[in-house]
Amino acid sequence: MWSRLASRVSDEAIATLLGRAQDLISASEEDNSVSFGKDFFTGPDTEDNNLDLLRLLHQDIWPEMADLVNFEVPVVDHSILLIKGAGAPGTKLHQDRAYWVSRDSEPTIFSVWIALDDLTAEKGCLILSRDNEVDVSGMSAFNTGSILDHNEDYQQAGGFPITIPEATAKQMKESMAYIHLARGEALAFDSFEPHTTGPNTTSTPRLAMKIAYSEGKEKDRYLMRTEDLENYSGVR
Numbered sequence: 001m002w003s004r005l006a007s008r009v010s011d012e013a014i015a016t017l018l019g020r021a022q023d024l025i026s027a028s029e030e031d032n033s034v035s036f037g038k039d040f041f042t043g044p045d046t047e048d049n050n051l052d053l054l055r056l057l058h059q060d061i062w063p064e065m066a067d068l069v070n071f072e073v074p075v076v077d078h079s080i081l082l083i084k085g086a087g088a089p090g091t092k093l094h095q096d097r098a099y100w101v102s103r104d105s106e107p108t109i110f111s112v113w114i115a116l117d118d119l120t121a122e123k124g125c126l127i128l129s130r131d132n133e134v135d136v137s138g139m140s141a142f143n144t145g146s147i148l149d150h151n152e153d154y155q156q157a158g159g160f161p162i163t164i165p166e167a168t169a170k171q172m173k174e175s176m177a178y179i180h181l182a183r184g185e186a187l188a189f190d191s192f193e194p195h196t197t198g199p200n201t202t203s204t205p206r207l208a209m210k211i212a213y214s215e216g217k218e219k220d221r222y223l224m225r226t227e228d229l230e231n232y233s234g235v236r
């Protein structure tokens with residue numbers, strides 16, 4: 001299931017983020033792949049962790065989600081930039097659950113996907129099933145879906161090697177639609193939500209990111225507890 005959020009990420013936070021990610025973004029003008037910016041947000045013990053910025057983004061979004069998902073120990077599992085280079089191909093259909101089976105034994109991770117620019121079909125926005133859209137209150141039943149068969153192909157370009165087989169994907173895509181998001185808009189989807197993105201056919205990188213939240217109660221691998229992030233006072 002997925003839902004558009006009413007929350008918006010502030011323009012100021014986006015401007016700061018884009019400024020700090022400038023090298024990565026410039027590199028994507030030449031490179032037609034997805035750069036994940038996996039090291040952009042790192043733990044509190046590392047330098048240039050950008051946690052001051054993650055705190056701002058989190059504060060814009062989390063109030064709308066916190067009671068719905070009702071975690072005992074809410075954590076940011078991970079947060080990555082999703083910069084899709086100019087001319088980069090689409091990302092094949094998959095459920096994130098297929099990636100997270102071993103690290104999230106009872107499924108609790110869900111994603112908040114944030115547009116850092118106006119995202120249209122030409123830019124390679126998300127493509128989701130209209131049938132699976134719920135009101136934000138419906139997200140409280142998140143992660144109750146089931147896992148589909150996936151293929152693993154580590155040779156394929158694009159960095160998303162686990163995908164739903166082509167024949168099934170083709171059929172599923174018939175009921176899926178491009179989900180446009182304006183800069184600062186966000187949507188939440190659970191780990192069972194099948195999603196794909198189209199190619200970026202524009203001449204500039206597609207600017208997006210995600211924050212993946214999770215129940216941290218029985219985990220030792222995550223980026224940060226939300227409580228610690230909210231109290232984080234370090235500056236860059």
Ligand SMILES: O=C(O)CCC(=O)C(=O)O
Nearest residue numbers: 034082084091096197210
């Ligand atoms: O950025 C993309 O093209 C795909 C992103 C994705 O699969 C995800 O955020 O889980």
Ligand SMILES: [Fe+2]
Nearest residue numbers: 094095096195
């Ligand atoms: Fe994904």
